[in-house]
Amino acid sequence: MTSAKHGLPRKQGVASRIEAAKIVAKWLQSTSFPDRALERDFPDHAFVTDMVLGAVRRSRALSWAIERYARKYPTPEIRALLLCGAYQLLYMAGVADYAAIHATVEASWRFDERLAGFVNAVLRNILRNRDTLLDELRSQPLALRESHPDVLVDSWMRAYGPAKTIEICAADNAAPSVTITALPFTDAEKTAALVERINEAGLKAAVHPIEPGAIVIGHGARPSDLPGFADGGFIVQDPSTLLSVRLLAPREGETILDACAAPGGKTLQIAALVGPTGRVIAADAREDRLVRLRANVERAGFGDRVTVMRADAKAPPETPLHPDAILLDVPCSNTGVMRRRADARWRFDPRKALKAICIEQLAILENASRLGAGRIVYSTCSIQPEEDDGIVRAFLARNKGYALERSELILPDDSPRDGAFAALFVRTGADKAE
Numbered sequence: 001m002t003s004a005k006h007g008l009p010r011k012q013g014v015a016s017r018i019e020a021a022k023i024v025a026k027w028l029q030s031t032s033f034p035d036r037a038l039e040r041d042f043p044d045h046a047f048v049t050d051m052v053l054g055a056v057r058r059s060r061a062l063s064w065a066i067e068r069y070a071r072k073y074p075t076p077e078i079r080a081l082l083l084c085g086a087y088q089l090l091y092m093a094g095v096a097d098y099a100a101i102h103a104t105v106e107a108s109w110r111f112d113e114r115l116a117g118f119v120n121a122v123l124r125n126i127l128r129n130r131d132t133l134l135d136e137l138r139s140q141p142l143a144l145r146e147s148h149p150d151v152l153v154d155s156w157m158r159a160y161g162p163a164k165t166i167e168i169c170a171a172d173n174a175a176p177s178v179t180i181t182a183l184p185f186t187d188a189e190k191t192a193a194l195v196e197r198i199n200e201a202g203l204k205a206a207v208h209p210i211e212p213g214a215i216v217i218g219h220g221a222r223p224s225d226l227p228g229f230a231d232g233g234f235i236v237q238d239p240s241t242l243l244s245v246r247l248l249a250p251r252e253g254e255t256i257l258d259a260c261a262a263p264g265g266k267t268l269q270i271a272a273l274v275g276p277t278g279r280v281i282a283a284d285a286r287e288d289r290l291v292r293l294r295a296n297v298e299r300a301g302f303g304d305r306v307t308v309m310r311a312d313a314k315a316p317p318e319t320p321l322h323p324d325a326i327l328l329d330v331p332c333s334n335t336g337v338m339r340r341r342a343d344a345r346w347r348f349d350p351r352k353a354l355k356a357i358c359i360e361q362l363a364i365l366e367n368a369s370r371l372g373a374g375r376i377v378y379s380t381c382s383i384q385p386e387e388d389d390g391i392v393r394a395f396l397a398r399n400k401g402y403a404l405e406r407s408e409l410i411l412p413d414d415s416p417r418d419g420a421f422a423a424l425f426v427r428t429g430a431d432k433a434e
Helices: 010-030 045-057 059-066 076-091 097-128 130-138 150-160 162-172 188-200 239-248 265-274 287-300 353-369 389-398
Strands: 178-182 205-207 214-217 234-236 255-258 279-284 306-310 325-329 375-380 402-410 420-427
Touching: 010 045, 010 076, 010 097, 045 059, 045 076, 059 076, 059 097, 059 130, 076 097, 076 130, 097 130, 150 162, 178 188, 188 205, 188 214, 234 265, 239 265, 239 325, 239 375, 239 402, 239 420, 255 265, 265 279, 265 287, 265 306, 265 325, 279 287, 287 306, 325 353, 353 375, 353 389, 375 389, 389 402
Parallel strands: 255 279, 255 325, 279 306, 325 375
Antiparallel strands: 178 214, 178 234, 205 214, 375 420, 402 420
């Protein structure tokens, strides 16, 4: 007996829903990142991932539907189960209704068997009234029907207007594709050969429709299982992340500082472009992030040209650095990558957190300018004007030693890319304003 259209045995279908509910419940209680919990290996990984990220993304709209039939949630685990169950019924077309209800109800026994009837009643009411609920939801304000905080949608309305805001919200709720890039992404022959190699292995791969240096792989495929992963033939990277590397335009033989480097995707692209005669200094402030960075550098075979070091990008380096160019992919609010970081929308706080982030971003940029590099690229995965053009203007007003050469913003709208911003500054030689 199977539990859903995806063909899982019944016991595995229940176990998958228990796993998903545990991850969502932890997020509800501690706001811990669900994507990190999903890095563990467990059966039916793709199904659990879709359910967890979907339930978190759509949690506002799902709660609106659930609360039609439940005045309160007995426990965080039961609330998580209801979110996962409602997500299956309202948004997961590939899951049979019978399986969505029965496997979710069975999963509730794992947490509190006395509440199985409660879970069953709520989910059956949602199924019974599904068409009406979805019709009513479509008539709700944008932030509710697309499950975003009001304050975030309001900020986009002011910055980009209603039509573009609708596109951004819809993109945030879409399941992201997995994209990989050859090293370097500018090598069209390597990219074509990688596509061919993956397809010959019986998996699906195609060149990205907008970014010719990126490859889209088939849904459900894990990058670590693709041919070429173990020998460093590619890295996992959204096309939008290539924007900052393009603006930096690394040249053979250059010394380049990647000051906020982990997990290392941009570092590896830079290392491939500067070649064996170049050098990349890859720095990050957190030791736990450096572990993954070192592993990626080793897998790519760039240990001879990449120096990994722990350093705070806001503080002067402990040893003198004389880079030709600097990449600053600074910490940000992640509003450009919300389809990948499902919980980021619920952590957005313009009054405190955003102001603190902007202060940190400007401090990193100003600190980097003291190293005397000829080029600096400042980049974020945010689409908030305060973090993008706002920081550019603030930096130029306080530092006359650099001029803005070019900046570019990618919005996560109807194109299959994440959102990103990057600005290229070039050194003018003028003294800095005090």
